[in-house]
Amino acid sequence: MRRVIIAGVGMTQFGKQTGRGVRDMSLEAADLALRSAGMDSDSVERVYYGNAIAGTVTQQVMIRGQVAFRNHPLGALPLINVENACASGGSAFLLAIEAVASGSIDCALAVGAEQMSHPDRSRAFNALRGSTDIEDIGEVEPGSMSANSILMDYYAEVARSYLDTYGAEPADFARVAVKNRDHAALNPLAYLRAPQTVEEVLGGRMIVPPLTLAMCSPVTDGAAAIIVCSEEEARRRGIPLVAVRACRNASGAKGRPVFDSAQGAFEAAGLGAADCDVIELHDAAAPAELLQYQEIGLCGEGQGFELLRSGATALGGARPVNVSGGLLSRGHPLGATGCAQLHEIVTQLRGEAGARQVENARIAMAVNGGGWLDGAYALAIVTILERLD
Numbered sequence: 001m002r003r004v005i006i007a008g009v010g011m012t013q014f015g016k017q018t019g020r021g022v023r024d025m026s027l028e029a030a031d032l033a034l035r036s037a038g039m040d041s042d043s044v045e046r047v048y049y050g051n052a053i054a055g056t057v058t059q060q061v062m063i064r065g066q067v068a069f070r071n072h073p074l075g076a077l078p079l080i081n082v083e084n085a086c087a088s089g090g091s092a093f094l095l096a097i098e099a100v101a102s103g104s105i106d107c108a109l110a111v112g113a114e115q116m117s118h119p120d121r122s123r124a125f126n127a128l129r130g131s132t133d134i135e136d137i138g139e140v141e142p143g144s145m146s147a148n149s150i151l152m153d154y155y156a157e158v159a160r161s162y163l164d165t166y167g168a169e170p171a172d173f174a175r176v177a178v179k180n181r182d183h184a185a186l187n188p189l190a191y192l193r194a195p196q197t198v199e200e201v202l203g204g205r206m207i208v209p210p211l212t213l214a215m216c217s218p219v220t221d222g223a224a225a226i227i228v229c230s231e232e233e234a235r236r237r238g239i240p241l242v243a244v245r246a247c248r249n250a251s252g253a254k255g256r257p258v259f260d261s262a263q264g265a266f267e268a269a270g271l272g273a274a275d276c277d278v279i280e281l282h283d284a285a286a287p288a289e290l291l292q293y294q295e296i297g298l299c300g301e302g303q304g305f306e307l308l309r310s311g312a313t314a315l316g317g318a319r320p321v322n323v324s325g326g327l328l329s330r331g332h333p334l335g336a337t338g339c340a341q342l343h344e345i346v347t348q349l350r351g352e353a354g355a356r357q358v359e360n361a362r363i364a365m366a367v368n369g370g371g372w373l374d375g376a377y378a379l380a381i382v383t384i385l386e387r388l389d
Contacts, residue, residue, distance in 0.1 A: 008037025050088035056127035087370030090338025114333035155285035184325025191331035220331030
């Protein structure tokens with residue numbers, strides 16, 4: 001298997017993109033990635049297009065990527081659509097690097113894109129019902145309105161269990177939201193950038209107890225794109241070498257997908273979480289970040305809230321986490337999130353993150369989760385990258 005290099009990255013502004021559709025955002029992200037790599041579309045041999053809920057929100061199904069790129073030169077390339085819940089973008093990336101690593105092609109583009117905003121506000125929430133087993137929750141009644149994401153019901157169960165089991169307090173969930181908002185304030189592409197306090201988070205609108213609004217990821221639109229190529233191609237072009245050390249996925253059918261995919265990635269890379277200078281976790285709700293600290297081995301079981309309180313996972317700490325703002329503040333356009341996480345850690349490894357730059361970042365990690373089954377994500381993808389000198 002060949003070593004794979006991330007040649008370029010691109011990402012749109014995240015937020016509620018009024019007047020823009022998933023096509024426009026996909027094109028912008030792809031063009032930015034091409035520019036970042038110093039390539040044109042002729043250099044790319046295949047496109048992997050990640051999207052989760054367009055079938056419900058915009059009702060574009062089956063050929064989502066082909067429609068997005070129909071008026072762009074990339075539209076003439078072989079294209080594979082990838083739907084894998086909130087890990088659709090991460091899954092597109094995984095397929096792209098496997099194609100290059102195998103020698104089948106020398107260069108591929110992975111795109112993650114999602115338009116969640118719609119005049120019918122219930123569409124995105126109703127689409128999220130498909131991220132779990134519909135037989136467990138029943139079908140949506142015609143004309144019914146979903147006011148919240150069903151995933152927040154599951155995260156609330158996780159939150160209550162965490163409080164009961166480990167002795168944390170709701171303020172710890174608020175501290176996650178405050179930390180990540182502080183980071184987002186330094187990220188011009190993040191959706192929510194206004195600083196907030198623990199008291200403000202705790203006093204916000206209750207979504208599902210104990211989760212308030214700021215403890216839950218917002219409805220977001222956006223796209224991100226990653227270009228990967230062989231090491232030989234990168235060296236030939238003089239591209240800065242950010243190498244894929246490992247990318248592993250695991251499913252959650254009564255398993256531990258974050259733990260399992262992380263262990264697979266650590267074994268493949270010969271590294272652990274303590275070796276990573278910067279980490280992006282899947283904080284779709286605040287308690288998820290605390291649990292993932294222990295699942296990837298940053299701390300012992302039940303010690304996540306203590307690690308957070310110590311400041312170790314804040315910018316300037318020993319193991320900064322979600323310096324992009326995370327899903328809570330950067331935003332969580334489902335199919336785009338995996339690629340957005342990779343955009344952040346590549347930007348960090350290239351030393352291009354500006355005010356949120358982690359000093360001397362050399363090794364980075366991203367955890368992208370998706371769906372929900374049996375008390376855990378339906379799947380997870382863990383990626384480890386390294387800047388080569």
